[in-house]
Every structure is written in C-alpha cells, then in structure tokens.
Amino acid sequence: MAEDLVLDTAIRDWVLIPLSVVMVLIGVLRYFVSKLIRSDQVPDIKIVKEGQVIIRARNLRAAANFIPAKSFRARRHYYSNEENGLLHVPKGQAQNPQAQMFSDPNMAMDMMKKNLSMIIPQTLTFAWVNFFFSGFVAAKIPFPLTQRFRAMLQNGIDLSTVDVSYVSSRSWYFLNLFGLRGLFSLILGEDNATDDAQRMMQMGGFGFDPTRSLGAEKDGLDIVQHDWALPKFEQRAVAVLKKLS
Amino acid sequence: MVSKTEEEQVNRLENQVENGGGGAWEYLCLVRKLKLRRADKVLKYGFSVLNDPSKRSALGPEEWTLYEQVAIAAMDCQRLDLAKEFIKVLQRKFPESKRVGRLEAMLLEAKGLWAEAEKAHSSLLEDNQFDQVIHKRRVAMAKAQGNLAVAIEWLNKYLEIFMADHDAWRELAEIYVSLQMYKQAAFCYEELILSQPTVPLYHLAYADVLYTLGGLENLHASKKYYAATIDLTGGKNIRALFGICLCTAAIGQLTKGRNKEDKESLELQSLSALALEKAYKQRSPAKLSLLSSTLRSLKVSL
Amino acid sequence: MSGEARYEIHQTAYIKLVLHALKHRTAAVNGLLLGRASPDAAAVEIVDSVPLFHSQIGLLPPLEVALIMIEEYYGEKGLSIVGYFHANERYDDFELATVAKNIGDHITRYFPQAALLLLDNKKLEDLPKGKERSPVMQLYIKDGSSWKLGGSKGSNQLTVKETSANTVLLDYISSEKWKSITDFDDHLDDISKDWVNAQLFE
Numbered sequence: 001m002a003e004d005l006v007l008d009t010a011i012r013d014w015v016l017i018p019l020s021v022v023m024v025l026i027g028v029l030r031y032f033v034s035k036l037i038r039s040d041q042v043p044d045i046k047i048v049k050e051g052q053v054i055i056r057a058r059n060l061r062a063a064a065n066f067i068p069a070k071s072f073r074a075r076r077h078y079y080s081n082e083e084n085g086l087l088h089v090p091k092g093q094a095q096n097p098q099a100q101m102f103s104d105p106n107m108a109m110d111m112m113k114k115n116l117s118m119i120i121p122q123t124l125t126f127a128w129v130n131f132f133f134s135g136f137v138a139a140k141i142p143f144p145l146t147q148r149f150r151a152m153l154q155n156g157i158d159l160s161t162v163d164v165s166y167v168s169s170r171s172w173y174f175l176n177l178f179g180l181r182g183l184f185s186l187i188l189g190e191d192n193a194t195d196d197a198q199r200m201m202q203m204g205g206f207g208f209d210p211t212r213s214l215g216a217e218k219d220g221l222d223i224v225q226h227d228w229a230l231p232k233f234e235q236r237a238v239a240v241l242k243k244l245s
Numbered sequence: 246m247v248s249k250t251e252e253e254q255v256n257r258l259e260n261q262v263e264n265g266g267g268g269a270w271e272y273l274c275l276v277r278k279l280k281l282r283r284a285d286k287v288l289k290y291g292f293s294v295l296n297d298p299s300k301r302s303a304l305g306p307e308e309w310t311l312y313e314q315v316a317i318a319a320m321d322c323q324r325l326d327l328a329k330e331f332i333k334v335l336q337r338k339f340p341e342s343k344r345v346g347r348l349e350a351m352l353l354e355a356k357g358l359w360a361e362a363e364k365a366h367s368s369l370l371e372d373n374q375f376d377q378v379i380h381k382r383r384v385a386m387a388k389a390q391g392n393l394a395v396a397i398e399w400l401n402k403y404l405e406i407f408m409a410d411h412d413a414w415r416e417l418a419e420i421y422v423s424l425q426m427y428k429q430a431a432f433c434y435e436e437l438i439l440s441q442p443t444v445p446l447y448h449l450a451y452a453d454v455l456y457t458l459g460g461l462e463n464l465h466a467s468k469k470y471y472a473a474t475i476d477l478t479g480g481k482n483i484r485a486l487f488g489i490c491l492c493t494a495a496i497g498q499l500t501k502g503r504n505k506e507d508k509e510s511l512e513l514q515s516l517s518a519l520a521l522e523k524a525y526k527q528r529s530p531a532k533l534s535l536l537s538s539t540l541r542s543l544k545v546s547l
Numbered sequence: 548m549s550g551e552a553r554y555e556i557h558q559t560a561y562i563k564l565v566l567h568a569l570k571h572r573t574a575a576v577n578g579l580l581l582g583r584a585s586p587d588a589a590a591v592e593i594v595d596s597v598p599l600f601h602s603q604i605g606l607l608p609p610l611e612v613a614l615i616m617i618e619e620y621y622g623e624k625g626l627s628i629v630g631y632f633h634a635n636e637r638y639d640d641f642e643l644a645t646v647a648k649n650i651g652d653h654i655t656r657y658f659p660q661a662a663l664l665l666l667d668n669k670k671l672e673d674l675p676k677g678k679e680r681s682p683v684m685q686l687y688i689k690d691g692s693s694w695k696l697g698g699s700k701g702s703n704q705l706t707v708k709e710t711s712a713n714t715v716l717l718d719y720i721s722s723e724k725w726k727s728i729t730d731f732d733d734h735l736d737d738i739s740k741d742w743v744n745a746q747l748f749e
Contacts, residue, residue: 230469237472
C-alpha cells in the first residue's frame with residue numbers, strides 16, 4: 001500500500017476550485033445559450049391529435065370492462081373501422097421515421113441545435129481539462145473505496161498502486177459534469193436544470209413513430225375481449241354493505 | 246377535486262387573514278393552486294398586498310402572478326376599473342406577452358363586448374392553435390351569452406383535437422344534462438369512466454343519467470353503477486344508496502310483479518336501506534322517521 | 548281556471564329561496580314551494596319552501612328522493628307541494644328553462660294550480676335602491692299546455708304576506724346569512740345538514 005500522498009495546496013487553488021467554478025459557469029452559460037437558440041416548437045396538429053387518440057384508445061383498452069358492451073363496441077368501431085377509424089392507418093402512408101426526419105428540415109434543425117448546445121461546450125471543456133490538468137491527482141476523498149472505483153475516480157492515471165480514494169483531475173471533471181444537476185436546479189430554478197443525463201435519454205428515444213403506435217394500439221384494441229365488470233360490482237357492493245351493518 | 250383537508254386548510258387561512266393574522270400571500274397561493282373561485286376574498290387580500298410596496302417587492306417575480314390572479318378576480322367581481330389597471334401594469338412589464346393578451350381578451354369578455362373578444366381570441370389562436378385556455382374561453386363565452394348550442398359546438402371541436410382532456414368531457418356532460426340531452430351526456434360520462442375508472446363520482450353521475458333516461462335496460466345498468474359507487478366509496482355515499490332503492494323500486498314497477506327478480510338484487514336493496522338507516526341514526530336522528538316513511542313509499546321491505 | 552288564483556308567499560319561504568340563489572351565484576338553483584290552496588281554489592298560500600339543488604338540476608334520482616321526503620315531512624303538517632322555484636345560471640337570463648317547465652308539469656299533475664317562480668335578477672339588484680314591495684320573482688302559471696307569465700292584467704298575482712319582507716331580506720343579505728343556508732344537495736352530501744333550515748331564522 002502506498003504511503004499517503006501529500007497534495008500541494010496550489011493544486012487546490014489552481015485546479016480543484018477553478019475546475020468546479022468553470023463547470024458551473026459553463027452549465028449556466030449553456031442554459032442561456034440553448035434558451036436563446038431554441039425555436040418555439042409548434043407541434044404539428046396531426047401529431048398532437050395522434051398523441052391524444054393514443055391516450056384515449058389506451059384508456060378504452062384499459063377500462064373497457066367498466067362500460068356496457070354496447071358502448072364499448074360503438075367505440076371500438078369508431079377507433080378501428082377500416083374506412084375512417086381514428087386508429088386506422090392506410091397502407092403506404094406509414095413513413096419510416098428516418099425519411100420523415102429528412103422530409104422535415106425543422107426537425108433536423110432542431111436536433112442539430114440541441115446537439116450544438118450540448119456537444120460543443122463538452123468537447124471544448126474536455127479538451128481544455130485534458131490539455132492543462134491531465135495526469136495528476138487533484139483531490140482525495142475522505143473514505144476508502146474498493147478497486148472497482150479506480151476507473152471512475154482515476155481516469156487518466158494508469159498507476160495501480162495509488163490508493164483509490166485519490167481523484168484524478170480528469171475524473172473530477174466528469175464528476176462535476178454529471179453531479180452538478182442539483183446545484184443547477186438551485187441556481188436556475190426547478191424545471192430549468194440542464195440535465196445532461198435526461199437529454200441523452202431523449203436522444204435515445206428519438207424517432208418515436210406515432211403511426212406505428214397507432215397501428216399497435218389498433219391491434220391491441222381489436223383483440224380486447226369485452227367482459228362487463230359491473231355485474232360483479234353488485235356482489236361486491238352487497239359484501240361491502242354487509243360488512244357495514 | 247379539492248379534498249376535505251385542503252378545503253379546511255383554505256378556510257382556516259381565510260379566517261386567519263380575515264382576523265388580521267397575516268398569511269394573505271399563503272392564502273392566495275393556495276387558492277391559486279387549488280383553482281378555487283373565491284373572487285371577492287382574492288380581490289380584497291390581493292389588492293391589499295399589491296398596495297403595500299414593501300409586501301409587494303418581497304414577492305419578487307411572483308408579484309406578476311399575483312397581478313394576474315387579482316385581475317381575474319376583479320373581473321369576476323365586476324370591478325372592471327381595477328382589472329383594467331392591473332392589466333395595464335402587466336402590459337407595461339410584458340408588452341408582447343400572450344398571457345397578458347389573454348387577460349385583455351377576458352376583459353373584453355367581462356365588458357360584454359363579445360365580437361371584439363372573439364376577435365382577440367382568434368388572433369391569439371392564430372399565433373398558437375394549441376392554446377387550450379383560449380379554446381376553453383371560447384366555450385365559456387358562448388355559455389355566458391346563453392348560447393349553449395354554440396358552446397357544445399366549440400367543445401366538440403376542441404375535443405376533436407384534445408380528446409384526452411377529461412375536464413372538457415365533464416363540462417360537455419354537464420351542458421348536455423342541463424339541456425336534458427341525456428343520451429349524449431351518458432356518452433360523455435362513459436368517456437370519463439374510461440379515463441378514470443376508479444373515480445366514484447363519474448360512476449354516480451353515469452348512474453343518475455341512466456336512471457333519468459329510464460327504460461328497463463337502463464335502470465338495470467344504472468343500478469349496477471350505483472353498486473359500483475357503493476363499492477368504491479365503501480358504502481358511504483348517500484346518493485348511491487338512495488339510487489339503489491329508487492332503481493329497484495322502478496324496476497319492480499316496470500316488471501309489475503312478473504317476478505323474475507333474483508334474490509340478490511332484493512338483498513342489495515334492503516342492505517342499502519339498512520345502511521341508510523344506520524347513517525341517519527348516527528348523523529341525523531331527527532330525520533330517521535322521515536327516512537323510514539320515505540323508504541316505505543319506495544316499497545322497500547326492511 | 549287556474550289563471551285567476553292568487554298566490555301569497557310567506558316571508559320565510561321567500562327569503563329562503565332568494566338566499567339559496569345568492570349562495571350559489573354561479574349555478575342554476577331550484578327549490579320547492581309548500582303550502583295549501585283555499586277550499587274554493589281561488590288563493591294559494593305558500594307557507595314554506597325547501598331549497599333543492601345547485602348542481603346538475605336536470606337529473607332525476609336526487610329530485611325523486613327529495614320530492615318523496617319533502618312530501619312526507621310537510622304532509623304531516625298539512626302542507627303539500629304547490630309549486631317550484633327556479634333561478635337561472637346567468638344573470639341576464641330571463642327565460643324559463645325547459646328543466647323548470649318539465650318539473651312544473653310534473654307538479655301540476657298533482658296540484659293543478661301550481662306556481663312556477665323564476666328569480667328576477669333585475670329586481671333583486673334594484674332592491675337596495677328602491678322601496679320595492681313586491682317579491683323579486685316572476686310568477687308563471689300553467690295555461691293549457693304552456694307556462695304563462697302571471698299577473699298580466701295589471702294586478703299582482705304574487706304577493707308576500709309580510710310587507711316588510713324585502714327589508715328583512717336586505718338585512719339578511721348584508722349580514723351574509725346566505726352562507727348558512729343548506730339545500731338538499733348539501734343534505735345528500737352530508738346528511739347532518741338540514742334542508743328545513745330551521746336554524747336560519749333564529
């Protein structure tokens with residue numbers, strides 16, 4: 001086991017603190033920049049409507065047993081008849097999302113803006129950190145950790161003998177990048193926190209295709225077996241009242 | 246829906262403010278959060294906060310929310326002069342805002358300048374056709390002019406796009422009931438039950454509508470929905486208990502002793518009657534004998 | 548034959564109805580009139596009233612329960628249902644709603660001279676200014692198959708028994724008495740609330 005390393009106070013003053021401050025400032029700056037270049041998204045009326053249809057159809061599927069059979073059948077017909085049912089998608093009209101994206105320049109533009117505000121500052125700061133502060137230990141956390149944390153905390157230092165509780169400067173950068181969310185929500189208000197993790201999720205979910213889910217919803221609706229639940233409720237009510245008296 | 250504890254909290258705060266105990270701002274926030282309509286109080290307290298520069302500046306950016314709230318309350322109380330003043334302040338602060346534009350349109354409405362209000366609304370809608378508040382204002386405007394047919398038309402148009410908005414469905418149901426168009430109302434309540442199948446309120450309203458429609462089939466269905474209400478409320482809903490008794494009596498009358506009624510439904514009826522008696526014994530003993538004679542005239546055998 | 552009957556409403560009945568309408572300013576409300584007819588059917592005395600509902604007036608089940616209960620309660624006192632009161636949702640609406648007409652039709656089946664009262668918002672608003680003695684309501688009577696505005700021949704067919712009624716009413720309004728009135732809707736939500744409103748005039 002290596003002896004305790006003594007960290008120069010200059011490291012604290014010139015690396016640790018500046019790095020954190022810069023990360024916070026960049027986060028704030030990025031928030032305002034992205035706010036500036038974000039275009040007011042006016043969603044397409046068709047998409048809004050399709051979203052609502054899906055919610056309503058899903059409700060119908062989930063709670064079908066709560067309404068009389070006649071009402072259910074009327075609704076199912078309304079949703080999924082072959083002529084003008086709400087969920088019916090004529091063949092050939094279903095586009096694949098890729099084509100849809102390119103046919104709508106706004107969409108691509110929007111995505112690019114999102115990417116710009118996220119990727120550019122990240123690459124820049126990463127390059128900056130790499131250039132100036134790579135390869136040394138910047139801080140020590142006051143408790144011991146297992147070897148598995150080495151990759152997370154000592155990124156950029158390839159020494160297996162250094163105790164895991166030391167944090168390399170590059171790792172400090174990553175910790176800041178992902179760990180400042182709480183601070184941002186304090187500074188910028190609850191909803192405004194620039195949340196990288198969340199945004200990445202959104203990116204992953206991109207390419208959501210309403211027409212496909214319309215079709216899926218229709219198939220789901222078609223196979224629902226209607227079984228009116230209300231007659232059972234009479235027995236349940238009897239049981240409830242018996243318990244009362 | 247406002248729960249009982251929330252309502253108590255509001256009333257307590259209201260009393261406190263009334264007696265000079267402070268907490269006006271908390272009261273106003275709560276009223277806003279719960280979407281209550283207590284215009285006179287909001288106007289009174291909100292106005293006093295806004296007139297006190299130190300209190301007003303303590304609110305920070307919330308100040309403008311308060312201006313909006315009080316302006317709407319002022320319109321509700323027909324204090325159009327005050328409302329106009331508040332809206333002017335807001336407009337100076339946010340000259341391009343749609344939200345202030347909405348308030349201005351509302352002011353036109355309150356003045357009864359329907360044509361101009363409509364114009365303001367449609368220009369706001371042109372900017373953003375998804376502004377649900379404005380769509381709803383249009384419905385409210387038609388209602389205020391007593392033009393229920395137009396209100397229904399607007400609501401239907403709105404629901405064509407935002408068909409998952411259950412508040413709109415509920416409003417539509419209530420309009421239909423007031424016009425005695427029960428079949429249409431029943432459809433709306435079905436829609437509400439679908440979207441929130443565990444809310445007893447909708448089951449109850451649906452049952453009421455079915456009962457009003459009449460006919461053997463509807464009465465049977467109505468009874469089932471009353472039963473669902475009883476199940477969901479744990480037998481505490483007086484209306485549902487009465488509903489069971491009414492339904493059974495009406496069904497008995499229609500079938501006129503051609504007694505294919507099963508034992509079970511009679512059991513449900515007598516159990517409901519018992520539950521009613523018990524509730525009255527506990528909470529309204531003076532009316533107990535009245536209840537018994539009422540049940541007797543419904544031919545409920547105890 | 549019923550067109551000639553005179554209607555006299557007692558102060559308590561009158562005040563209850565108006566206060567009920569004031570409590571629920573943003574909704575249509577209704578109420579029942581209880582009283583008796585003179586033996587020759589020339590005069591109808593409205594002795595008491597029961598405020599009924601303030602939401603969803605058009606639904607039958609609560610109304611049926613209310614009718615049965617109220618009939619039982621007042622039957623013991625020798626009073627029967629002699630009419631119906633309605634206040635519109637909108638301030639400037641002076642039309643008699645179809646719901647009101649239908650309920651009125653139902654009542655006439657049992658009491659042919661039934662009165663249908665509609666709250667007159669205009670008169671109610673002018674109350675503090677003038678010395679209006681007549682009630683702030685319009686009287687409708689069944690004539691054949693339709694409802695007609697009563698008192699068209701210059702005579703006032705509807706009068707309040709006590710001449711001071713409007714003064715008392717104003718007094719009640721200014722002391723915010725309307726807050727404590729309870730109707731049948733309230734009773735169904737919480738049965739410990741009393742629709743007779745006996746405590747109101749204490």
